[in-house]
Amino acid sequence: MSGNILEVAGVTKVFGGLTAVNDVTMNIPERSIVSVIGPNGAGKTTFFNMITGIYEPTRGTIRLGGRELVGMRPDQVTEAGIARTFQNIRLFSTMTSEENIMVGRHSRLKSGFLDAVLRTKKFHDGEQEARDAARIMLDFVGLGKWRNELATNLPYGDQRKLEIARALATTPKLILLDEPAAGMNPRETEDLKALIRRVRDELGVTVCLIEHDMRLVMTLSEHITVLDYGTKIAEGKPHQVRNDPRVMEAYLGRGAAAGDYGKEERPHA
Numbered sequence: 001m002s003g004n005i006l007e008v009a010g011v012t013k014v015f016g017g018l019t020a021v022n023d024v025t026m027n028i029p030e031r032s033i034v035s036v037i038g039p040n041g042a043g044k045t046t047f048f049n050m051i052t053g054i055y056e057p058t059r060g061t062i063r064l065g066g067r068e069l070v071g072m073r074p075d076q077v078t079e080a081g082i083a084r085t086f087q088n089i090r091l092f093s094t095m096t097s098e099e100n101i102m103v104g105r106h107s108r109l110k111s112g113f114l115d116a117v118l119r120t121k122k123f124h125d126g127e128q129e130a131r132d133a134a135r136i137m138l139d140f141v142g143l144g145k146w147r148n149e150l151a152t153n154l155p156y157g158d159q160r161k162l163e164i165a166r167a168l169a170t171t172p173k174l175i176l177l178d179e180p181a182a183g184m185n186p187r188e189t190e191d192l193k194a195l196i197r198r199v200r201d202e203l204g205v206t207v208c209l210i211e212h213d214m215r216l217v218m219t220l221s222e223h224i225t226v227l228d229y230g231t232k233i234a235e236g237k238p239h240q241v242r243n244d245p246r247v248m249e250a251y252l253g254r255g256a257a258a259g260d261y262g263k264e265e266r267p268h269a
């Protein structure tokens with residue numbers, strides 16, 4: 001056993017003439033909290049999209065617990081044990097918080113289409129199980145009081161937490177969070193930080209985040225991988241990455257203030 005839940009080796013994604021991710025290798029230790037950072041357009045979301053089966057890599061391998069994921073559809077990757085949230089909130093606004101999580105739980109339901117049409121006992125049992133699981137997840141992320149509220153009526157920070165709860169309802173081994181703190185105020189970001197720690201500590205789920213909020217990244221991550229123009233330019237512990245000249249060049253060379261990496265727009269080449 002390597003001790004890594006995810007092993008990404010030599011992954012590349014070419015879109016037409018553009019190499020969005022170039023030969024990236026990254027290992028994520030089991031039960032760790034790690035981050036992928038880099039200036040705008042560095043290839044971070046494309047990297048997540050390859051791990052989750054949205055894009056097939058042009059080259060490279062991606063293994064979860066030793067099992068190859070390349071070639072799997074997104075739903076198969078979810079089934080294998082990876083859940084994710086997206087940069088922009090993707091909740092069903094006409095559903096309640098609980099229903100949004102039940103949708104996430106769907107991939108774990110054993111009943112099929114016919115069971116649903118015929119309203120069999122198996123379907124009802126599955127429905128009840130999904131509802132129970134949704135309640136447990138809502139309580140876990142602190143949104144129990146919003147159970148019957150439409151997702152769209154929740155405060156912004158709570159909508160982001162609801163997305164995390166929905167992802168957790170698939171009982172993943174690894175959760176990928178794409179800019180979970182985007183648009184949050186400092187208090188919401190602190191809440192989020194505590195929640196991410198609990199996801200790892202209490203649920204045993206490994207966490208990998210893409211994040212532009214450097215304060216959050218530096219205080220939460222045990223390991224950081226830095227991408228720039230699709231290439232891995234640095235990796236290590238927060239203090240190592242913070243002081244790496246190539247990382248400073250990638251951010252500061254583009255006019256950002258020290259300690260505030262990544263909030264700048266990448267200039268046009």
Ligand SMILES: Nc1ncnc2c1ncn2[C@@H]1O[C@H](COP(=O)(O)OP(=O)(O)OP(=O)(O)O)[C@@H](O)[C@H]1O
Nearest residue numbers: 015018019020038039040041042043044045046047
């Ligand atoms: N489907 C696609 N087709 C063509 N080019 C794409 C596609 N998806 C991403 N790209 C390009 O790949 C590069 C990396 O984009 P990506 O969204 O992965 O970066 P990012 O690091 O997530 O950026 P940000 O921090 O702004 O979200 C960009 O130049 C982008 O325009």
